[in-house]
Amino acid sequence: MKLIITDIAHFRNPVAGEYLVIAPNQKIQHCIGCFGCWIKTPGICVCHDGYENMGIAMGKCSELIYLSQCCYGGFSPTVKAVQDRSIPYVHPDFVIRNGEMHHRRRYANQIALSAYFYGENMSEREKETARRLVQANAENFDGVVKTVRFFSTIQALEETPL
Numbered sequence: 001m002k003l004i005i006t007d008i009a010h011f012r013n014p015v016a017g018e019y020l021v022i023a024p025n026q027k028i029q030h031c032i033g034c035f036g037c038w039i040k041t042p043g044i045c046v047c048h049d050g051y052e053n054m055g056i057a058m059g060k061c062s063e064l065i066y067l068s069q070c071c072y073g074g075f076s077p078t079v080k081a082v083q084d085r086s087i088p089y090v091h092p093d094f095v096i097r098n099g100e101m102h103h104r105r106r107y108a109n110q111i112a113l114s115a116y117f118y119g120e121n122m123s124e125r126e127k128e129t130a131r132r133l134v135q136a137n138a139e140n141f142d143g144v145v146k147t148v149r150f151f152s153t154i155q156a157l158e159e160t161p162l
Contacts, residue, residue, distance in 0.1 A: 002162070003057055006067035007078040013158045020057060024078045026050050028085065037088035043106055045085055055088025059107030063114060063146065065162055066134075070117035070150065073129025089141060102140055111143035116160070118151040 002019040004011070009024050029047045036046035037055065045052040058064060068079040075083065090103035115134045117127075131148050138145045151157040 001061045002063045002065055003061035004065045004067060004162075005079055005082050007069055007076040008067055008154060008158075011067065011158070013160070013162060015162050020061075022051075022054075022057075022082055028078070028081045030081055031084040031087065035092070038092040043088045045088055047085070051082060051085045054082065054086040055090075055106065058086055058089040058111065058141075059109060061111060062109060063112045064141075064143070066113070066115040067157065068115070068117055070119040070122050070126055070130055073126040074133055083137075097139070097142065100139070102142065105142045111138075111141055112146040113138045113141070113143050114146045114162070115148045116151065116157050116162070117149070118154050118157045120152055122150055122152075 002015060002017060004015065004019055004021045006021065006023050011021060011023055027049065028051050029049045032047065034046060037044060040046055043055050045054065066075060066079055069076040071077070074080065089106060091106045093104050094101050095104040113134055115130065117130055127150055134148050135145055151160070
């Protein structure tokens with residue numbers, strides 16, 4: 001399954017295969033940093049607002065696709081809020097990977113990350129920051145980067161097959 005996290009409310013891009021779209025159709029409560037998803041209800045966020053199962057959804061996907069406005073080389077606030085609520089995907093225990101300490105995966109799948117950023121007048125510096133951010137996210141999720149692309153408009157992004 002492909003898991004698509006987007007800030008585009010009415011995303012209209014046909015995606016091949018099985019997929020789940022997480023779009024800003026309801027208000028998301030921000031992560032409160034309580035770590036209840038690790039201790040009280042392992043794998044499930046304790047904030048019940050429709051986004052509490054993000055870790056489980058990530059555990060079922062083979063590809064995680066971000067569709068986001070590029071905000072200073074990062075994700076939009078909406079996409080970042082959903083991403084923050086995805087912390088239950090990883091386990092609180094640590095492992096050493098490539099000489100760095102990271103949380104270990106809770107689930108057996110290895111995620112391929114793709115990011116499609118849109119926005120007018122993105123600088124090369126913002127694009128490079130975005131590429132590094134996606135790479136860092138892949139390392140934190142013990143995944144791999146599949147693709148990072150940039151578009152000047154939402155329309156151009158929606159015309160591109162994912």
